[in-house]
Each structure stands twice: as structure tokens, then as C-alpha cells.
Amino acid sequence: MLKSVVKLIFQNSAPILFILLLISCKSNALQSLTDNDFNTFLLRAEQLNNSDPKAALILLNKHKEALNTQPITNQVNYYRIQSAAYADQALYSLSEASSELGLQLAKKMNNPSIFIADLAYTKGFSMENLGDFDGAFQLYQNGLDVARSMNDQELTARGLINIGAILYLKKDYKQSLIVLNQALQIADELSDDALLGDINSELGILYSYIGEQSQANTYFEQAYQYFKKAGKHNYALNSLNNVAINHTNQKLYEQAIKVNRILESEIQPNTSNQFIASIYRNLSRALLKKAEPDIENAYRYIILAGEYVKEVEQHFVKLQYLIEKAFILEKMENYQEALLNLEQAQVLLEGKSSDVYDTSALNLLDLSARLHYALGHYNQAYKIQSQYFIQSIAYKKVRETTEIDELRLQYESETAQRHRIILEKKQRLQNLQLQQMTLAAKNRQALVAVLAVFTLVLAWCLFRIVKGQRRLIRATRTDILTGVANRRRLLELGETYFSTAKSKNQAFSIYMIDIDFFKHINDQFGHSIGDKALQEVALQGQRLMRENDFFGRYGGEEFIALLPNTTKSEAIEVAQNLRKNIESAKWKTQQIKKLTISIGVTTFEQDNYANFSTLLKAAHEQLSKAKQSGRNKVSCDE
Ligand SMILES: Nc1nc2c(ncn2[C@@H]2O[C@H](COP(=O)(O)OP(=O)(O)OP(=O)(O)O)[C@@H](O)[C@H]2O)c(=O)[nH]1
Structure with a gap:
């Protein structure tokens, strides 16, 4: 079965070794097999593919001779399994060719078959990895149509996962989120751990793309657990790799190093080059960026990674590797060699217009300007820096048009950050130009004009940064629908209140x-009335809490209240008061005659809970108890 969504795939040794093995096995090939025997062998190959795709490929090749004598369905099935095994070994060109053979043969079949969906997904996955997102999207869509027409839920979910992945690669984050959630719904109904692992992985990557790194981590950890439950060791390790990359993205370098060391110890002779390269690249990046950079080892690991990158087919991996290496060489003050690496990267980048290359292109320009500056090529540095400035603005614009509000704000902050850095660099260059121009007395007037423009741009940008950041802070803390504090804000405050209570030895209560x-x-009056009800409850909830208490929306129809310095008995009294007031409230939304709430109460006192999340979990449990005991109730911990 194709595990199409996992981005970093395993179990692949060098293709040359693999071809040698194929040749050596050829002499043992069975000349002919009965239909039944062939089916049994295909089943074995498919099972083997789960644990060792390389061995599955060897087995498949052993029976290649018998293929021509088989009915068409068996032949199609053969290519389905073979192409999936190639993809699992990150041998994408071979996988694409094999799945294409399968699809061609499938056209001759009398009945429609789910094999076609599988083959289309595999071919799409290979194309995706080779950088053809539009082609991949089309194939995923074809496969999904087949899966739906045959009413195959698992394959439908897989199609949605594939499409969700392409959507975030194309920066349509909102649509990607919607599609992945449709897949999640199906996977939940099927209780399919492997599928759930895949979806969590993809959601993790999506959240990481939109800058929600801690949420991304939660998804990767969940994916890890699902894959372990499904017995997919390699996929579980892949999720761990995503955790490590995420730590690096969050600047948690020591943690990233720790996880990568675990992954390093898991490397086997048949681990894929792509995966090994990823571990070494990530280790190198974390070693370079940690508080006390270990440049020597960062360099050692990037060189090691290079050995494996050579064998990787993905263009994007090769490109990133060269840029990462140049970053290290810059730190080693080996500017010339760093530039040589960037020149090679530039060649790889040429003709690539896909969005996926945007950040690499920006990184390349940024570093290149720095290197030229360090080498004293000031004009060149200035030119490249300006190019960087223009491209990063264009990059920001593309993003702004495609994203939902909150996401857009997220990017505004990133862009503001980038602008700040650009401004700093521009200022450095400006100083430099100043020196040059001072020497050339004739150009003094021009210099003044340039400076004036720069100053204006500088002031304008600073103004935008401050404005953007203020808006961002507000938006990231508030629930859009109700205007009260959102989940993130509640969790932040909860942690703060909890540690204050712990250090001051005070009680701290919370309501779920x-x-x-x-x-x-919702069912009776429609979603918009439901939304109004949520707004009114939020308003009332906020109004009915005491001055120092904090009330916000946790998500859906759930709210949380935080009551610092409040004992259990006080908390119960306030909760009952809140419950009664909601029960007897008059609602502005006419359709709502009466509403009740259930409340789970927990109190931290005398170190009875280890941290805020256990306190929250307990409040959730109490809420369930309140629901079970008939609703419109307050339930509290012992
Ligand atoms: N209108 C609206 N509905 C929402 C929103 N978020 C979640 N919901 C709905 O809230 C409902 C929650 O339903 P359930 O979890 O089954 O619970 P319930 O009907 O409140 O019943 P109990 O909690 O068991 O008392 C679902 O129908 C969701 O669609 C939202 O933002 N707006």
C-alpha cells in the first residue's frame, strides 16, 4: 500500500547496490506460476513492503518472468506493488515509470478497479517528489474519483490526504486544512491507525508551514504514536524526524540534537539516503545555530550529508543542502567556497518558478549579499540586497492574497521581521556607500538624495513593523467569533497562573x-444562530466572572475560566452562580429561550497537580462527570 503522504521516506540503499542484487536474483527466476501461486506471491510482496521495501522489490523481480503469462489484473497488481515499493525507497523515477506501466495495462481491464486509484496516487506521489505539483494534483484527483466511484473509504481518505499535501505545497493553506479534516473524519470512522498517522503527519507539516510550530509538534507526536500502534516502525521514525526538524524551526536546538542522536542510532544498512541526509542536515543546522555553535561538527555533518544527498533524486533537497553548506562556510569565513556553493544552488534554482522555491531563493540572495559584502564586493552586495528586498515584498504579496486572515497576520509578522533585518543590512550598506561617496566629492548631492529616500523608507518600514506587530498580538490572542480570549491565550495565562500559584503556595482554580x-x-435554527448563541454566552460568561478571573473560549462550544488565588469552595460557589445565571438569563437572540451549561472544576492546592496541563485534563474529566450526571451541573475534583 502506498504511504503517499510521508515526506521523508525510508529504507533505501544506493541504487547501484540494488541493481546488483536484482541481477544476482535473476538467475533464480521462476519461469511460470499458476494464477493462484502468483497471487500468493503478490500478497507476500505487499506484506514485505511494509517492513522492508528493498526485499519486496527483490522478490518482485524474481517472478518478473512469470508476469507475461498472467491475467491482466495480476499484471496491474504487480506494478501497483512494485511502484509503491520504489516510492517507499525514494526511487521516484523508477516508481513513476512502474506506475505508468500499471496504468497503461489497467486501461485494458474489463472492470474498474481500486488498483487504478492506488497506481494514480503512487504516480502522483513520485511526480510530487520530483517537483511536478500540477501533474501530481491531476493524478490524485483522478485516483480520488475512482476511489469515490468504488465507494472505497480508505482510498478516498488517501486521495484527500494527497490533495491536502499538494494544497499546502501550493500555499492554499485554508483549503488544505479543510481537505485534511475531511480525510481525518473518514480515518476516525475507520479507526485506521496507519491512516491517522499519515493525516497527523500532514497536519503537522501544514501547521509548521503556517508557523504554528507547537501545534505542529503535537501532530507529529500523535503521528508517531499512531504509526507505532500500526506497527510501522519506519514511519514512526519519520515522524520523529519531523519532530526534530520542528525543534530546530523553533530554535530548540539542544532538543533537536537529542532527537537527531536517537534517529542517528536507528540508521540501518537499508535506511534510505534521503532519510540519512535529512538527519545529518538537521544535526548540522542545530549544531551551527545552538547557543554555543559547534561549527566544526556542523561542517563534519554537512559533508556527511553531502555523501547521501548525491543519491537523492529530489531537486529541492539538493538545493537546500548547498545553501545550508554555504551558511556553514560563511561561519568558517570561507567566503569564496560558500559563494561557489551558492552558484551551484543558483543553477539548480534556474527555471524553477514553483512557490516551494521562494524561501530558498530568498535565503540564497540574502546569504549571497552577505558574502559579497564580506569579500569587499560592495556594489555587488548592494545590488543583490536590493533584489532580495524586492523579492521578499513580492513573496509577501503572493501570500497575502491567498490566505485566511489569521494566517495572513502570521505572515505579516514574519515579513516585518524580514524587513527589520533587511533594514539593518541596508543601513550597513548605506554606511558603506556613504564612505565611498564621501570620497567621490562630485557625487555628494546624489548621496544626500539617496540618504533621504532611505531614511523615508526606513521610517515607513518601522512604522509598518510596529503596526503589524500590534495587530498580530491582538489577533493571536483573541477568538475571532466571540471576541474573548482564545485557546492559545488561555493556555499561556493558565501556565503563568499555575506557576505563580505554585511559587507563592496559593490555590488556583479552573473551570472547563x-x-x-x-x-x-445548530440543528434546529442553523449555524448562524448557533454562532450568535456562542457570542452571547461568551459575553455573559465574561460579565459574570469576578474581577480577577479570566474567561475565554477554548474551542467549539467549550469555554474556560481561570480563577487565580481561589480555593475549591470559593470556586464551587462562583461556578454555581455562573451556572444559575446562565440558566435564568434572557437571551437577545430570540430563538434561544433557555440555555444551560455544565462545569468541571479543579483546584490546584498543596502541589496536588504537577502542571497546568494535568489540572486542565482533570477539569475535562470533571466536565464529563457533570454531563453524565444530567447536565446543568457543577462537578469538582476530590
Ligand atoms: N454554530 C457553531 N457551532 C459550533 C461551533 N463549534 C462547534 N459547534 C457545534 O457544537 C456542537 C457540539 O455538539 P456536541 O459535542 O455533540 O455536544 P452537545 O450537543 O453540546 O451536547 P453535550 O455537550 O453532550 O451536552 C456541534 O454540533 C458543533 O458543530 C461554532 O463555532 N459555531
Whole structure:
């Protein structure tokens, strides 16, 4: 079965070794097999592919001679398994060719078959990895049509996962989120651990793309657990690799190093080049960036990674490797060699217009300008820096048009950050130009004009940065629908209140609040009335809490209240008061005659809970108890 969504794939040794093995096995090939024997062998190959794709390929090749005598369905099935095994070894060109053979043969079949969907996904996956996103998207869509027409839920979910991945690669994050959630719904119904692992992986990557790194980590960790449950060791390790990359993205370099060391110890002779390269590249990056950089080892690992990158087919991996290496060489003050690496990277970048290359292109320009500056090529540095400035603005614009509001703000902050860095660099260059121009007295007037423009741009950009950051802070803390604090803000505050309570030895209580039978409101009056009800409850909830308490929306129809310096008995009293007031409230939304809420209460006192998340979990449990005991109730911990 194709595990199409995992981006870093395993179990591949050098293709040359693999070809030698194929040749050596050829002499043992069976000349002919009965239909039944052939089917049994295909089943074995498919099972083997789960644990060792390389061995599966050897087995498949052993029976290649018998293929021509087989019915068409068996032949198609053969290519389906073979192409999946190639993809699992990150041998994408071979996988693409094999799945194409399967699809050609499938045209001759009398009945439609789910094999076609599988083959289309595999071919699409290989194309995706080779950089052809549009082609891949089309194939995923074809496969999905087949899966749907045959009413195959698992394959439908796989199609959605594939499409979700292409969507985020094409920066359509909102649509990607929607499609992945459709897949999640199916996977939940099927309780399919492997599928759930895949979806969590993809959601992790999507969240990481939109800058929600801690949420991304949660998804990667969940993916790890699902894959372990599904017995997919390699995929579980892949999720761990994603965790490590995420740590690096979050600047948690020591943690990234720790996870990478675990991954390093898991490298086997048949681990894929792509995966080994990824571990070494990530280690190198973390070693370079940690508080006390270990440049020597960072260089050692990037060189090691280079040995494996050579064998990797993915253009993008090769490109990133060259840029990463140039970053290290810069730190080693080996500017010339760093530039040589960037020149090679530039060659790889040429003709690539896909969005995926945007950040690499920006990194390349940024570093290149720095290197030229360090080498004293000031004009060149200035030119490249300006190019960087223009491209990063264009990059920002493309993003702004395609994203939902909150995401856009996220990027505004990133762009503002980039602008700040550009400004700093521009300022450095400006100083430099100043020196040059001072020497050339004739150009003094021009210099003044340039400086004036720069100053204006500088002031304008600073103004934008401050404005953008303020807006961002507000938006990232507030729930869009109700205007009260959102989940992120609540969790941040909860952690703070918890540590204050712990250090001052004070009590701290929290409520987990849920509207009873809220689904009925949506079902009866529609979602927009449901939304209004949520807004009103949020308003009332905020109003009915005491001055120092904090009330916000946790998500869906769930709210949380944080009550610092509040003992259990006080908390219960306030909760009952809140519950009664909601029960008897008059609602502005006419359709709502009456609403009740259930409240789970937990109190931290005398170190009874280790941290905020266990306190929150306990409040959730109490909420369930309140629901079970009839709703419109307050339940508290012992
Ligand atoms: N209108 C609206 N509905 C939402 C929103 N978020 C979640 N919901 C709905 O809230 C409902 C929650 O339903 P359930 O979890 O089944 O619970 P319930 O009907 O409140 O019943 P109990 O909690 O068991 O008392 C679902 O129908 C969701 O679609 C939202 O932002 N707006």
C-alpha cells in the first residue's frame, strides 16, 4: 500500500547496490506460476513492503518472468506493488515509470478497479517528489474519483490526504486544512491507525508551514504514536524526524540534537539516503545555530550529508543542502567556497518558478549579499540586497492574497521581521556607500538624495513593523467569533497562573465549561444562530466572572475560566452562580429561550497537580462527570 503522504521516506540503499542484487536474483527466476501461486506471491510482496521495501522489490523481480503469462489484473497488481515499493525507497523515477506501466495495462481491464486509484496516487506521489505539483494534483484527483466511484473509504481518505499535501505545497493553506479534516473524519470512522498517522503527519507539516510550530509538534507526536500502534516502525521514525526538524524551526536546538542522536542510532544498512541526509542536515543546522555553535561538527555533518544527498533524486533537497553548506562556510569565513556553493544552488534554482522555491531563493540572495559584502564586493552586495528586498515584498504579496486572515497576520509578522533585518543590512550598506561617496566629492548631492529616500523608507518600514506587530498580538490572542480570549491565550495565562500559584503556595482554580445540547441549537435554527448563541454566552460568561478571573473560549462550544488565588469552595460557589445565571438569563437572540451549561472544576492546592496541563485534563474529566450526571451541573475534583 502506498504511504503517499510521508515526506521523508525510508529504507533505501544506493541504487547501484540494488541493481546488483536484482541481477544476482535473476538467475533464480521462476519461469511460470499458476494464477493462484502468483497471487500468493503478490500478497507476500505487499506484506514485505511494509517492513522492508528493498526485499519486496527483490522478490518482485524474481517472478518478473512469470508476469507475461498472467491475467491482466495480476499484471496491474504487480506494478501497483512494485511502484509503491520504489516510492517507499525514494526511487521516484523508477516508481513513476512502474506506475505508468500499471496504468497503461489497467486501461485494458474489463472492470474498474481500486488498483487504478492506488497506481494514480503512487504516480502522483513520485511526480510530487520530483517537483511536478500540477501533474501530481491531476493524478490524485483522478485516483480520488475512482476511489469515490468504488465507494472505497480508505482510498478516498488517501486521495484527500494527497490533495491536502499538494494544497499546502501550493500555499492554499485554508483549503488544505479543510481537505485534511475531511480525510481525518473518514480515518476516525475507520479507526485506521496507519491512516491517522499519515493525516497527523500532514497536519503537522501544514501547521509548521503556517508557523504554528507547537501545534505542529503535537501532530507529529500523535503521528508517531499512531504509526507505532500500526506497527510501522519506519514511519514512526519519520515522524520523529519531523519532530526534530520542528525543534530546530523553533530554535530548540539542544532538543533537536537529542532527537537527531536517537534517529542517528536507528540508521540501518537499508535506511534510505534521503532519510540519512535529512538527519545529518538537521544535526548540522542545530549544531551551527545552538547557543554555543559547534561549527566544526556542523561542517563534519554537512559533508556527511553531502555523501547521501548525491543519491537523492529530489531537486529541492539538493538545493537546500548547498545553501545550508554555504551558511556553514560563511561561519568558517570561507567566503569564496560558500559563494561557489551558492552558484551551484543558483543553477539548480534556474527555471524553477514553483512557490516551494521562494524561501530558498530568498535565503540564497540574502546569504549571497552577505558574502559579497564580506569579500569587499560592495556594489555587488548592494545590488543583490536590493533584489532580495524586492523579492521578499513580492513573496509577501503572493501570500497575502491567498490566505485566511489569521494566517495572513502570521505572515505579516514574519515579513516585518524580514524587513527589520533587511533594514539593518541596508543601513550597513548605506554606511558603506556613504564612505565611498564621501570620497567621490562630485557625487555628494546624489548621496544626500539617496540618504533621504532611505531614511523615508526606513521610517515607513518601522512604522509598518510596529503596526503589524500590534495587530498580530491582538489577533493571536483573541477568538475571532466571540471576541474573548482564545485557546492559545488561555493556555499561556493558565501556565503563568499555575506557576505563580505554585511559587507563592496559593490555590488556583479552573473551570472547563460546555454548553449543554448545543448541537440542538445548530440543528434546529442553523449555524448562524448557533454562532450568535456562542457570542452571547461568551459575553455573559465574561460579565459574570469576578474581577480577577479570566474567561475565554477554548474551542467549539467549550469555554474556560481561570480563577487565580481561589480555593475549591470559593470556586464551587462562583461556578454555581455562573451556572444559575446562565440558566435564568434572557437571551437577545430570540430563538434561544433557555440555555444551560455544565462545569468541571479543579483546584490546584498543596502541589496536588504537577502542571497546568494535568489540572486542565482533570477539569475535562470533571466536565464529563457533570454531563453524565444530567447536565446543568457543577462537578469538582476530590
Ligand atoms: N454554530 C457553531 N457551532 C459550533 C461551533 N463549534 C462547534 N459547534 C457545534 O457544537 C456542537 C457540539 O455538539 P456536541 O459535542 O455533540 O455536544 P452537545 O450537543 O453540546 O451536547 P453535550 O455537550 O453532550 O451536552 C456541534 O454540533 C458543533 O458543530 C461554532 O463555532 N459555531
